[in-house]
Amino acid sequence: MTLTSRTERADALLASRVRVPDDVVYRSFGHESVVLSLAEGKYHSVNATGGRTLEILDQVGSVSRTATLLADEYGRELSEVEDDLIEFCELLVDRRLLIVEPA
Amino acid sequence: MTVSGAYGFRLSGLEDCAWLGVNRAAHWPEISCRRDSRPGAPEVSLEPAGTPGGLRLRVRSDVAHSELVHPLLGRVASHLALAHGFDGMHAGAVAGSDGAWAVIGPKCAGKSTLLASLNDAGVPIVTDDVLVFRDGVAMAGPRCIDLRPGTQRFGLGVAVRPGDPRNRIALPPVAAEHPLAGLIHLEWSSGDPTMEALDHRDAIGRLLILRNDRGYPRDPRALLDLAALPNVLLKRPRSMSRLDAATAEVERLVSESREESAGAARFLCGSSTA
Numbered sequence: 306m307t308l309t310s311r312t313e314r315a316d317a318l319l320a321s322r323v324r325v326p327d328d329v330v331y332r333s334f335g336h337e338s339v340v341l342s343l344a345e346g347k348y349h350s351v352n353a354t355g356g357r358t359l360e361i362l363d364q365v366g367s368v369s370r371t372a373t374l375l376a377d378e379y380g381r382e383l384s385e386v387e388d389d390l391i392e393f394c395e396l397l398v399d400r401r402l403l404i405v406e407p408a
Numbered sequence: 409m410t411v412s413g414a415y416g417f418r419l420s421g422l423e424d425c426a427w428l429g430v431n432r433a434a435h436w437p438e439i440s441c442r443r444d445s446r447p448g449a450p451e452v453s454l455e456p457a458g459t460p461g462g463l464r465l466r467v468r469s470d471v472a473h474s475e476l477v478h479p480l481l482g483r484v485a486s487h488l489a490l491a492h493g494f495d496g497m498h499a500g501a502v503a504g505s506d507g508a509w510a511v512i513g514p515k516c517a518g519k520s521t522l523l524a525s526l527n528d529a530g531v532p533i534v535t536d537d538v539l540v541f542r543d544g545v546a547m548a549g550p551r552c553i554d555l556r557p558g559t560q561r562f563g564l565g566v567a568v569r570p571g572d573p574r575n576r577i578a579l580p581p582v583a584a585e586h587p588l589a590g591l592i593h594l595e596w597s598s599g600d601p602t603m604e605a606l607d608h609r610d611a612i613g614r615l616l617i618l619r620n621d622r623g624y625p626r627d628p629r630a631l632l633d634l635a636a637l638p639n640v641l642l643k644r645p646r647s648m649s650r651l652d653a654a655t656a657e658v659e660r661l662v663s664e665s666r667e668e669s670a671g672a673a674r675f676l677c678g679s680s681t682a
């Protein structure tokens with residue numbers, strides 16, 4: 306039951322449009338990226354892959370398209386990338402660094 | 409060629425050009441200034457000019473030129489700058505071999521005194537109180553520094569205005585634009601002057617505090633860009649007797665070329681993963 310629920314949530318997220326909120330900015334600082342939330346008054350660090358992922362999410366606005374681009378870029382299986390990306394997106398959403406647009 | 413200007417704008421229509429000379433600023437947009445004799449007029453105000461995006465600066469008739477140059481021009485500079493796509497912050501700046509180093513600190517952090525000392529040492533002063541920048545390029549400010557009593561070693565200067573204990577010293581003209589090379593954050597301490605590199609997280613924290621207090625830099629992306637530059641912390645005692653040592657620290661920093669000096673590598677931001 307739990308597995309089914311997670312898969313449904315994951316599928317829904319994969320099919321979603323997302324955007325970075327207007328009050329969130331990010332920038333690469335070498336081997337890490339800083340994501341700054343002005344509304345929260347907090348900044349977060351992500352590694353280089355996380356920074357690149359956020360950049361693509363921001364540019365294309367589609368989780369599934371981002372997964373495809375990342376799989377190509379890093380030479381990994383799409384299903385693996387999707388699992389990682391869903392987890393990363395959930396983390397960003399929890400911290401209000403990413404917004405899932407209504408379908 | 410020296411023209412009257414400051415903060416990224418040429419100023420025309422002023423009856424006096426004192427403290428406003430900058431070099432190589434012919435490309436700066438022009439702001440026309442005119443006196444405002446209307447009863448109850450504000451000290452300074454901005455209004456649209458004839459050209460799209462153009463602005464005119466109205467200066468109340470009884471406002472002295474010295475007062476317009478500082479602090480009034482500084483107060484409107486940020487608004488002027490935003491209207492032209494610039495950003496700004498409460499900071500001074502000095503010119504070094506790699507460009508301008510912003511000098512940042514809260515009120516009474518000794519910014520102006522340190523800048524006056526650097527001017528005495530021959531370091532070009534880009535601006536004293538307000539730093540306007542765009543795309544990583546700093547714009548020169550007015551050619552003066554207002555100093556509190558107790559700083560006579562920099563010369564008597566002229567009185568800022570009747571009843572104001574501060575004295576104004578003049579600065580030589582400077583190039584209009586300087587690429588931003590780094591930021592110097594000021595703190596008081598009890599020991600000898602020390603300078604240490606700040607990592608980008610520390611720099612972001614300090615710039616966020618500045619932004620929360622003053623509202624600038626307005627663009628948060630600019631804030632991150634500033635944090636990506638070399639940021640250093642200069643700690644020094646309040647005593648004027650240690651001012652020369654602090655000045656020497658800054659002189660050494662800004663005269664170093666990051667590309668040519670391996671020693672400057674300590675000012676590059678460190679990196680880490682979270």
